[in-house]
Amino acid sequence: MTGNPRSGDDGLLVRRAGLAIAAQIAAAVAATLLVVGLLAYSLTIRAEHTAEERAVRQAALAARDVTDPGAGVVLIEQLPDGPVRASDDAPEDLIRLNPRALPVGRSATRIGSRDYEVFAVDHPDGRRVVGMLDVTTRRQSGERLITSLLWAGVVGVAGAALLGVLFGRRAVRPLGRALDLQRRFVADASHELRTPLAVLHTRAQLIARRLSRDAGDGDRRPADERLVEHVSQLVADTRALGEVVEDLLLSAELQGKPGAGELVDVGELAHDLVRSVRPHADERGVALRADVGGDQPLLVVGIRSSLRRALAALVDNALGHNHPGGTVTIHVRRRAHEVELAVEDDGDGLDPAQAEQLLQRFARGPQAGGRGRRFGLGLALVREVLDAHRGSLTIDGRPGLGARFTMTFPAAMHTPDRLVNHAGDE
Template sequence: MFKKTRINLTILNSIVFIVIISILGSMIYSYIRLYVYRDADRSLQDMVGRVGLTGEIPKFGGQGRDPHNNIIVLIWNKNNVLINKDDIQDNYQNHFIPHTYNKIQTTEVDGYYFHTISVRATINNQPVKLEFIRNVDIERNILRRLLLMMLIGGALGIILAIAAGLFLAGRALRPIKNSWDKQQRFVSDASHELRTPLTVIQTRGDLLLRTPEATIQEKLPDISIILKECRRLSKLVANLLTLARSDSNELELERKEFNLGELLRDIVEHFSEVASFQGKTITLTSAPPITFVGDRDRFHQLIVILLDNAMKYTDDNGLIELSCFETKNHIGLTIKDNGIGMKEENVGRIFDRFYQVDKSRTKSESLGLGLSIAKWIVDKHAGKIKVESKLGEGTKFEILFSKRKKI
């Protein structure tokens, strides 16, 4: 699909380039042609004016001279018989019989080109026709070379335009192709993630239907699994809707001031009970009251995602440290754990949707969407998120929000 689109874009760009070059080339050639012939035509018109003022008719110079190297005047009687036959070769005479007057004409004789202009006059009380002739081979050769150069340049330009069109079309389509590929992977992964809990629910439901006489207590494990998968499915759908709306810019932030330290204390207080039950410890280090301007609910979601992520990948008796700080230009937030960590090559991909680091290394189930949502929340607040992790030593998330940028 993208290959065909790239070719179509290249063809369209090439056609537009050819049309523009053709129009510009025609305009330039027409202007130069007019400019080159202007001196030759002006010399003819000056000769006509001079003869009209002085009455003197210049002589060509005798039989045998080539007319393509001179400006000459031919005198014709009313019967189109040449009077000054000695001024031009016999084999040229029939080509110059005048038919149009007071207008410059182009005449070709044996490969030579001339501009001519004829006027009516009277000599010795006899009506005659005066024809002024000027050779324009030099001008024509100049224009011929110019046209050849323009054609060669145009051909080279078209080849370069096609090559550049292919290159630029490829670059222009690259982000679209990447977005398309991501969307395809997103749809595929979402279908897979949705299919898994649905399959479990369907399987357990079929088992329940096979033994309608069984009591609820007997089927409690199946019911529990169904409810667990329903909650997982609900969470997955909610996350998918969040990401889909974020991609289409349908989600707007409700910006208002709130106390960041107070929000962190509320979240830590809630997570501390769960952490204590799992044998883990969460600590909070907060500077003096920090006022933050942003969406409080989304910021709450951000902290919960990062803490939940730290809880999943921290072993029993692990330590999770949460801290916030304020400088002259930034408000910062760090979440550090001493959990299992990850390899360096995985760090750059953890914000990709549905990406999960080696499921076998943790007992917890993850949808692979939380950090994608966290990254979106940070970006919407004009912040930057940095991740440092070492395998077996733990992971640290550091987020900086600029005070100068408006969100």
């Protein structure tokens, strides 16, 4: 069972919405034209056909001889002793017709290039009377009507599609603006927060250094030790907050410019995360390891902190749904032009039918309770990171048999110059 994230390209989402509106308008117009066409055909051609059937039936049933057939109807009569008579205006082809060869009742036949509505009846005196009406003109009119309706439908649907595209673009334009404003707000707010957070972090560092220097001049009291500990934590917190703000700014830039990220070795990222999270996993009694394939760097273009956060969310989810003695493994592989980053565990597992639901905010599996309070945001955040990195997520698992969450990213080319620049940035 797979759960694929929505596309991260806001422009693509807006265009798809516009095309969906155009398709719905075209479908509505096509349905309307179909109904109108059927009504037009029923009210004209079918009505004429019914009148033709009635005319030949009445003429054949009421005929005493062939001299009074009725308007447009040709009568052919075969007497009991064999002679055949026809109306005075009967075409030569009909005069040579054998009435006994036609079935009793209504039928249709083609003689030469003409189409006829036919009704044959056997009278009590032994005569067989056949009424025939030339319906060639009506048939040709019906064909022309159907052709006209088809062409009108094609032109109407094409015009409706063009109008739908136009109106669809207008309808979704506010949505595009809203998405663009949201992205700009995140970028602008993050940019404005960078400076005050940098100042706050610097001041916290200065205070920590001053306290450490003062503590080195003499004996440190317990209160001073607690103060140094709090200030050190403050430095760590301001650094983490600055990283979050920087991450938001880079994510907004990456969504607007897909190639604006840096080269990230996800194999090294997996090893780094295992080293960081292993104490927490050991505390829960779960073995955590990384399985990185190949000797070459496994590179993707993106934001290291965002990718680390997504991977950490999957690892945290796996640890939260595992049991003491279980195992969580991070697999990193290169597949053709893609890089796969998978987190596999042998814990509670999941119902494949819940895969898409688990990607929604505040959604939690049935086994989520009982191992710490979980808010159901981790997988939703993973999905957002994948959106920004043009990635996809595949979820596999079975209840009680573990689960596997696989993130797939477009692989980046190995460019030593960029790797050197990235290392220099570090």
